[in-house]
Amino acid sequence: MQKGTKQSAKEPGLPPGTLSFVGHRRAETVRIQVVDYDGETADTFQLEQVDDCSNLAGRRANGWIHVSGLHRVDIVERLGRCFQVPPLILEDILNTGHRPKADIWEKGVFVVAKFFAMEPEEETLQMEQVSFILGGNFLISFQESDRPIFKPVRKRLATPGSRLRRCGVDYLLYCLIDLVVDHYFVVVETVGDRIEDLEEALFHGEGEDLLDPIHRIRRQCLFLRKAVVPLRDAVGILRREEGPLGSREIQPYLKDLQDHVFQVLDTLENQREMGTALLDVYLSSMSNRMNEVMKVLTIIATIFIPITFIAGVYGMNFQYMPELKWPWAYPAVWLIMIVVAVLMLLFFRKKRWI
Known part of the structure; x- marks a missing residue:
């Protein structure tokens, strides 16, 4: 902030030539x-x-x-x-x-x-x-x-x-x-x-x-x-x-x-x-930095969309779901999720989005 730019106002309505100091006192004595x-x-x-x-x-x-x-x-x-x-x-x-x-x-x-x-x-x-x-x-x-x-x-x-x-x-x-x-x-x-x-x-x-x-x-x-x-x-x-x-x-x-x-x-x-x-x-x-942040968040959200879909499907508690009885069902679902995430990352890299 610049110093010395604000001045006290002069009283309005004074006749022209009326002497009145307008400003701030900057010296102890004259x-x-x-x-x-x-x-x-x-x-x-x-x-x-x-x-x-x-x-x-x-x-x-x-x-x-x-x-x-x-x-x-x-x-x-x-x-x-x-x-x-x-x-x-x-x-x-x-x-x-x-x-x-x-x-x-x-x-x-x-x-x-x-x-x-x-x-x-x-x-x-x-x-x-x-x-x-x-x-x-x-x-x-x-x-x-x-x-x-x-x-x-x-x-x-x-x-x-x-x-x-x-x-x-x-x-x-x-x-x-x-x-x-x-x-x-x-x-x-x-x-x-x-x-x-x-x-x-x-x-x-x-x-x-x-x-x-x-x-x-x-x-x-x-x-x-x-x-x-x-x-x-x-x-x-x-x-x-x-x-x-x-x-x-x-x-x-x-x-x-x-x-x-x-x-x-x-x-x-x-x-x-x-x-x-x-x-x-x-x-x-600042706008580019915000765009970079939004891009990272968008990529993370996009990767988790299919993974969330798979988790949602197997989170439905239906009685007749054959995968629920498989001994390797849990690691298989994890493998599918990881493969989907890797494939999406490779796709984004090929498109030069990341």
Whole structure:
């Protein structure tokens, strides 16, 4: 069973733009980490008070503000006011069951994506929502938990002379989304290995307890596909040349990102078909096994039909039955029964029924 797929429902009838957290609390406290960087320096610090975010707006240096934990609606609302984010976008950020998408408004870009990780021991799929708000020289990222999923990007950003230092926040947005997509490759590779193991177990006759794993694999492919298909459309929106990410510098990277999303989607389609094929093979193997059992039972019952007939004839207690007085009648009846059974087995073997 996939974890993190069921969300608490939002109260119906609320006005549009009403901020309400929809989801499960995945972090003990809300942490806000800020990275100010340019071509030469990169300063990282924790934002202790959300009121201090007003000092972040209007800086000349590029800024990356990462929020871990979404259960504090007041913090998200305060950040939205500091950076002039529309309430409808903040509402989508707090709704952790939102589908991936990309919206472009007059002051920036809003992107929603789903991050997936596979737990190898439990074979469960972990999912959480990540959201990004791109402004002029700042990028705000929101994450449900405090899992360090963006740690590789932080290391690259801390490396002097890296491309992340030299480029703007639009390239940082690309790197973060690309990291999310890279995790898709890890997950689909794990799912593919699991499908191969199930296929090998099926063809080796170990199919008694494989229905639940096969069903789990098919559901995992379905959840992944539901996240990748809208992400493909979102990347297509980001690639529009009239949008904020339409510069020539970032376009090749977005095209490469789109190719990766298409590759993940094609792999998922193949794996979903393989999962369906595995289910068909499993059901066919179970049906064949049942047919084998029924064939054995039918052969046994067919052999015993004439033997039961002979036993029934001599079980009739008529007074005048000459065989009852013969001294060799009992072994003769047994011999006849055995001969009949052997002849029927030879007949079945000749017909290749057994």
